Amino acid sequence: xxxxxxxxxxxxxxxxxxxxxxxxxxxxxxxxxxxxxxxxxxxxxxxxxxxxxxxxxxxxxxxxxxxxxxxxxxxxxxxxxxxxxxxxxxxxxxxxxxxxxxxxxxxxxxxxxxxxxxxxxxxxxxxxxxxxxxxxxxxxxxxxxxxxxxxxxxxxxxxxxxxxxxxxxxxxxxxxxxxxxxxxxxxxxxxxxxxxxxxxxxxxxxxxxxxxxxxxxxxxxxxxxxxxx
Numbered sequence: 001x002x003x004x005x006x007x008x009x010x011x012x013x014x015x016x017x018x019x020x021x022x023x024x025x026x027x028x029x030x031x032x033x034x035x036x037x038x039x040x041x042x043x044x045x046x047x048x049x050x051x052x053x054x055x056x057x058x059x060x061x062x063x064x065x066x067x068x069x070x071x072x073x074x075x076x077x078x079x080x081x082x083x084x085x086x087x088x089x090x091x092x093x094x095x096x097x098x099x100x101x102x103x104x105x106x107x108x109x110x111x112x113x114x115x116x117x118x119x120x121x122x123x124x125x126x127x128x129x130x131x132x133x134x135x136x137x138x139x140x141x142x143x144x145x146x147x148x149x150x151x152x153x154x155x156x157x158x159x160x161x162x163x164x165x166x167x168x169x170x171x172x173x174x175x176x177x178x179x180x181x182x183x184x185x186x187x188x189x190x191x192x193x194x195x196x197x198x199x200x201x202x203x204x205x206x207x208x209x210x211x212x213x214x215x216x217x218x219x220x221x222x223x224x225x226x227x228x229x
Contacts, residue, residue, distance in 0.1 A: 031102035033110045038097045040083050041153070045090040060084060060149050065125045067133055067146040081151040082121055096157060104160045107167050108213065113160070116210045120159020120203040125150075128199030135195070150196065155203040158184060162207025166214040180204055 028035050048056055062069070063080040070077060085093060105113040129150075135141035165177045184204045187197040 031105040034097050034101040034105050044084050064150045066148050066150050084151045086151050100161050112213045116163050117156040120206045121156040123206045124155035124199040124203035127202040128195045131198050132195040158200045158203035159207035162204040163210045
């Protein structure tokens with residue numbers, strides 16, 4: 001009696017597991033910038049976990065975009081600060097990168113997505129540190145704040161989250177933009193607000209200001225797919 005050939009394994013939705021795996025591989029392969037960045041963050045997070053607390057603190061301060069380091073080596077710290085996670089929790093960023101960065105990279109393409117992320121990171125850093133410098137001069141912040149630890153990828157993430165406003169179908173972009181502005185704006189109204197709260201809100205405004213990059217993308221897509229005659 002001939003044996004029955006086993007059918008393909010399925011996931012909980014009844015879809016073949018191989019198709020699901022292929023979709024995941026395609027999602028990752030078509031957002032190379034996002035997942036290369038995420039891989040580097042994974043490696044650097046593992047490295048941080050192997051450091052003693054005292055050495056980790058000194059190591060991260062040397063790569064922070066604080067006032068002291070920006071005055072000495074601005075380009076180096078603007079780059080290096082984007083490859084370390086303060087706090088050592090990589091998995092939440094893996095989820096956030098997949099939801100927001102990968103979506104934006106698929107939509108805008110790697111170069112335009114990277115332009116948004118880098119612009120938000122740089123502008124938010126410079127504005128927030130400028131506000132901190134003013135606060136120190138006005139005695140609203142201690143002098144020691146000039147050497148505070150300030151690393152991470154949250155400014156770039158906030159900018160990319162904001163630019164996705166133009167990806168949301170109408171009329172929901174207004175609701176999405178309002179929610180993003182409220183989420184990042186509420187900390188500015190709290191008594192314990194910090195210069196990083198200023199940085200995050202600045203990054204959101206920077207992402208919204210990147211609308212011209214999204215228009216260029218749409219024009220390119222229309223050129224590639226002309227209307228059928």
